[in-house]
Amino acid sequence: MKMVDTSYLIEAVAVASVVTFSLRALPFLIKGAVLRQKVILAIKSSMPYGIVTILAIYAIVSTKITSWQIAAGEALAISATLVLHLLKRNVLLSIFGGTFLYVLAINVPIARI
Amino acid sequence: MIDEVKSPDEPEKHSEDLRRKTFADARIMWLGLFVLGVGFGVVVVEKGLPWWFAVLTSTFILAGSLEFVLAGLVTLHSSLVAIAVITLLVNSRHVFYSLSFPIETHEGPIAKAYSAFAMVDEAYALVALGGEGRLRGRQLLKVQLGLHGSWASGATVGALLGNLIPRSLSGFGFVLTALFVVLAIDAALDSKDLSTGILASLVAVLSFVIAPSSMLIVAISAFFVLLLLRESTTGRFASKFTRRVQ
Incomplete structure (x- = not known):
């Protein structure tokens, strides 16, 4: 089987890592504003x-x-x-x-x- | 009777005991994630990818199901844009997790950032429930470090040993299924509100039937929307209920 290019593999992991981390971390920055919505607080x-x-x-x-x-x-x-x-x-x-x-x-x- | 005299620090001690119990339960997850990690490492080398790919993904991405998908994508040499879009789709459910995850109990930006980075399904399931025994702060970080370490070391072992690993071991991955089942039962028993659990179950089964490959995000967003609808139609009762619980 042909070996996959090393730098491509590292880039792929970097892309997936940055997207995943952003999805997990960014909402915390706006959490305060979201939680002030009464309806969100009720279903939280x-x-x-x-x-x-x-x-x-x-x-x-x-x-x-x-x-x-x-x-x-x-x-x-x-x-x-x-x-x-x-x-x-x-x-x-x-x-x-x-x-x-x-x-x-x-x-x-x-x-x- | 001595029992009837409550010392003022008793509630605090009680929840500390509960937290210790939750922490003990959390360690079962380490075992489960280690076994799943081994399975992931084996899959990586079976696809003809280098062993260190399993180490990199498990250390820097830490999202089990996505890592399996990614291993498939890179063997097909998918573009980086495609990888970004698929990662977004598979992991967007984590956006909802931030609502209930007690990140504010950590001191300092590094601890907070790490806790967000390591906010895997297992950590969320454990922390979001738990009532009084809800993990927070240092204990929560320890659980997350353990989950991260178990997944990464499992993946490394699997990638290095490959086919030397007996197939029968994979059955121990059932630990995680059993744990989610147990947590769901506890959630239903603790909340005494069966309708939310039934709603979630129906949504989950329907999502699996309609969109098996993207079941989680379909189910979680549908559940979120349905909760919003339910709250806006029966808001009065629901807020009365929450007030009583708090």
């Missing part, structure tokens, strides 16, 4: 709740499903995480319980159907 507390919910669903649906075993493993592990957390509300237990099940389910050798 609901934003994280909604965004975290969206990120959770994104994490679930963006898993690459290449076999029924991965699909079943993911469904099983997410259900386990949900149930464990609703019952015990222990973050470590919910996360590692779910992850342990997931790793087990996708790696256990099963004859392909």
Whole structure:
């Protein structure tokens, strides 16, 4: 495979880095003015709740499903995480319980159907 | 009973304990990001890119999903303008994060700038919720440094070791999925307002169906607009609710 030009790669990283940093940092400079808007203040507390919910669903649906075993493993592990957390509300237990099940389910050798 | 006499510093101590607990939870994310970073490093070298490309992107960009996209773009030799536009599209969701991210709790411009630079999804999810145990200041910076270090060291290890890394390891990336699920449940239980969570879930699923490749930004901006609409139609109730919560 032909090697990609070094200076091009560095420029590409620099461009993506500057754009990403600007998106993250610039809004803080105008945050004060935005927060004075009453309507923004009212929805401010609901934003994280909604965004975290969206990120959770994104994490679930963006898993690459290449076999029924991965699909079943993911469904099983997410259900386990949900149930464990609703019952015990222990973050470590919910996360590692779910992850342990997931790793087990996708790696256990099963004859392909 | 002694229990009934509250010392004046008790609320402060209580939230300090909660913050310590949040900090402990945050360290799970380091593990998750390290594993994902290893996966990213492997992808970079599999695409025929040099190993140091994984080190550069993970150190200086620090935006997981965009870095995967960028690795694809540079192998196609996309123009720098195209890279800038795609970065803008993929990462524009961070604009919304600034509303709730406690950057003002840092002292000095360097700490503030770094905290903004390292405002990844994981840090936002952890900090924006949390109620009384909300991380801030030095603890928040430590969490962000840990996230940055985990992602960058994972990417370096993955790029250097490449195919030597057992495939079965990738399953541990589920830690992050599980963590977001747990945080979403906590948010729903803490706010006692199920409708916001249901609205966000519907928007997320619809965005995935309509625009799977740009799901996050579509979902987050749609959610923002819907919240604005809901607030302007039922503002009276909503403001009463927020006042009670505060």
